Amino acid sequence: MKLLEERIKQDGRVIGTEVLKVDNFLNHQVDPALMEAMGQEFARLFKDEKIDRILTVESSGIAPAVFTALALNVPMVFARKKQSLTLTDDNYVADVYSFTKQETNHIIVDKRFIQAGERILLIDDFLANGQAVQGMLEIAKAAQAEVVGAGIVIEKTFQKGRALLNEQGLKVESLARIQAFEDGKVIFAEA
């Protein structure tokens, strides 16, 4: 998505060889017009998938996910992230390991908000090692719902998330695909 790539070039901050900070338009400060455009693009990419519900993880997934949900005219659910939890029968839970923070969080979805047989689209801000998407896949599986794809805002193709999801046959659409960071610059993957 050209608009997003331009924005990353203009406002993204590369830190070392693995980290891209986009906190001035995506995950701390948020550009609402860009979120709307991204939501419309995800809706276009998955328009034939007969989606019943969007699933994301708080907090950075919420803005792109809610605009995708608006464009597809379906509800959006954001999984809650918790470090500790009291297990109950009311929730689906999956573990998500963060390589950046080197800690495991639980993600939690109320059983009322994901139903057997539904067609679910996952949305997330970043695809790096694929752990958050993997956690959402586990929750959908526990609910006997079908995940029809994952819409990712920014994919880092040099990390292992894409391969992990491809192995499971998941359709993944990323709005920007980054192949490397070189000398503080972002190198996008060829389309």
Added chain:
Amino acid sequence: MKLLEERIKQDGRVIGTEVLKVDNFLNHQVDPALMEAMGQEFARLFKDEKIDRILTVESSGIAPAVFTALALNVPMVFARKKQSLTLTDDNYVADVYSFTKQETNHIIVDKRFIQAGERILLIDDFLANGQAVQGMLEIAKAAQAEVVGAGIVIEKTFQKGRALLNEQGLKVESLARIQAFEDGKVIFAEA
């Protein structure tokens, strides 16, 4: 806001005399069309205030705030909530005590995203004891920004938040005002 009151009557779950669960359309599952309508209503209510930026707190404030930001054509910033933190010079920090959870969290905003002299609109999902709004006010004050008002999705008028904010001369606009819960039903305050 009639649309929101109807939705609370239909889908809100009253628990005891103080708690309203709206997790099926606002703070776990999210109705995107309702969020868009609420954002447009907040924009209408504050249209003459020359707003530069929207400030909210993750996670439940994000959806209403991003649609308000879209309608007003300004950026939105969500404060990060953390239980523990490493203090740095890069962030504004305020403490927010949760009466429900009986714990104190810190809310954090990067200093780049709130500037001296700016006109800020606060958005939040609930006004009960006013602690989250109070925390955002402290951050704006530290940044020497001016808070022109607070847009609240659901206000519980029987708790002390409104009085706390009125004392400070803050303009507060709530889309639904709840005066009491009686026999599991929601009693709205007169307009």
